[in-house]
Amino acid sequence: MRCPKCGCLDDKVNETRMTKEGDAIRRRRECADCEYRYTTRETISPTELMVVKRDDSREEFSAIKLRDGLRQACWKRTVSERDLDCIVAEVVEKLSSLEKREVASRTIGDLAMRALRKVDQVAYVRFASIYHRFEDIDEFISEVNSLSDER
Ligand SMILES: [Zn+2]
Known part of the structure; x- marks a missing residue:
């Protein structure tokens, strides 16, 4: 700059x-x-990037939705709002650098996990073991939520 x-x-x-x-x-x-x-x-213009879900449906990428999902998934851990900002910022930056019109939701999940690892190792280890069983960030978040509900 x-x-x-x-x-x-x-x-x-x-x-x-x-x-x-x-x-x-x-x-x-x-x-x-x-x-x-x-x-x-x-x-990031939302129409610039489409997310391809596991069932091949597509939706516009939303940084807000990603942030909300991560906040839900992290609610038992003390991942701060600031850390969430960093995670989302890094994911958006990586997505922009891919220069693609479409990206698999799995890719977004992987990027989010990589960013989480940087800000909170403990949360990363916990979520990574769950996440890798799933194909999709949405599925992952609902699984984490159901685990949290059981406790
Ligand atoms: Zn100067």
């Missing part, structure tokens, strides 16, 4: 968060040269 103050192309990201509305990712950046701080905002 080009520094708006000095034009330097080198920067570091200090913070990555989802907006409250869940429709964009904000990054606090700092210029590597002059240390000027600025914010960038990335959005």
